[in-house]
Amino acid sequence: MKIIKTQVTVIGSGIAGLIYALRCAEFCNVTVVTKGNPEQSNTQMAQGGIAAVLANGDSLEKHVQDTLKAGGGLCNEKTVRWMVGHAPEAIRELEKFGVQFDKLPNKTFDLHREAGHSVSRIVHHKDDTGMEIENSLLAKAKSNPNIQFFAKNFAIDLITNNNCCYGVTVLDEIKNELLQIQSSITFLATGGAGQIFFQNTNDVVATGDGFAMAHRAGAKLMNMEFVQFHPTTFYAPDKKTFLITEAVRGFGAQLKNKNGEPFMHKYHLLESLAPRDIVSFAIASELKNQDAPCMYLDLRSFAFSEIKNHFPNLVIRCEAQKINLQTEMIPVVPAAHYMCGGVVTDLNAQTCIQNLFAAGEVACTGVHGANRLASNSLLEAVVFSKQAAIATQKNIQNSKVHPENIFIDEIKTDNVEIDFSETKINLQKLMWNFCGIIRTKSGLKTCINELHKMHLHLATHIEQNGFSFSKLELRNEIETALLIAMAALKRKESVGCHYISQMEKPRF
């Protein structure tokens, strides 16, 4: 196996991986391993923006309280205060790396307001903030001589010995070759796991690799049951879906069934303007009750020019899907959106494994508790990735590189690529049906049993035929799905993103 030695290995090239890499490149050499193309990430999909206290009428205390309220009593308050306090600095950090945010004529930030925030505090770049961040950070990282990229390289497993991490084993997806990247410090920034659900908003790379890898290495994970669902994504049977911002409901669009009948009055006084989790719950309930594939957002009573003025991108995307907003309603479904839990880390993004740091969606800093406040995730990634780089600078001299006597399993690669797409769809449907918005104890047990069977089947296949990229990815998806389903079964009460119906045979 080819061996590469570096001071710091970063796994993932979204906002967390790139901030950390850029910071570390100021004092050491860095190797970034990323599957797919470097820009592929959930980061580039983020639309809304980043929360930070920057307006006169706002205060750190208000941001803290909004975050704690969203988290359903399960946030770590000390960590929330830490993140919120570092938010303005995080925005300056991004600007330093070339990110452009929208400003008013008086040069102050053009701040948006989002659900759950008591004031306007969302810094943004038009409605494509994530793309602006990813492109700017990537351009800076690619031109930095201290940063080396290994794109289309899939991180298989962390190399650990005696609870210390020494790097990662990697599969070069093009050459189908194995590499061992040995480093003093390893930074896990592999993002989320939305792809394990049939309906999701995530990029195809969000397959839960980091959760599974960290779990196999013995890291502690928590809050895995808290999967946040976005209530309204465009329903497309070919899965070319996209997010429909809550602002559309704020504008006046009503949620209706296929007969054009509103249903939100049955669930909340605010009807279509109810909070995100209530709307997701209501749509999921109606889908089950009516055995329907989707519900609808109705904008037909508004002047087309008004809709176009407020939501130009929505109009373009609906036109591409041949939806006439003057005569037709927009088909919508809720979709898995964000992992609130993950690998447990402290204020320095340190995991319980020595020399292994984690940040971004794969980490659980305690900030989100049972439910994430909108636009706190990009912020969390910047604040804790920077902290990890500061801690790395302090510790790197004392951290050992890979000891000579470490034992690494022989891994057999497979040249015969077998199509596992059907198994993947079965996994997504299983998670959507039994571990989705409305869960039951018996449904979760069924789900766990089926996942164990899938895992065994795949493990046997791998043992007999060797690894390939798609098999490794599927293994991680199944293992992450198990972590979520088992955590959901353990949690008895409904809180935040986790709703467990007490009825064994629920109506839904």
Ligand SMILES: Cc1cc2nc3c(=O)[nH]c(=O)nc-3n(C[C@H](O)[C@H](O)[C@H](O)COP(=O)(O)OP(=O)(O)OC[C@H]3O[C@@H](n4cnc5c(N)ncnc54)[C@H](O)[C@@H]3O)c2cc1C
């Ligand atoms: C549609 C959408 C809209 C959103 N809007 C907002 C918003 O407005 N505000 C906000 O705060 N948050 C938003 N979020 C959430 C936010 O975008 C993500 O939580 C955040 O970008 C995660 O950053 P990350 O660096 O942790 O992971 P990502 O950006 O997902 O990057 C993960 C990286 O890890 C790589 N990777 C994964 N597995 C492996 C492996 N095995 N080997 C090698 N590389 C690997 C991937 O290829 C990728 O480069 C949104 C998310 C979505 C999907």
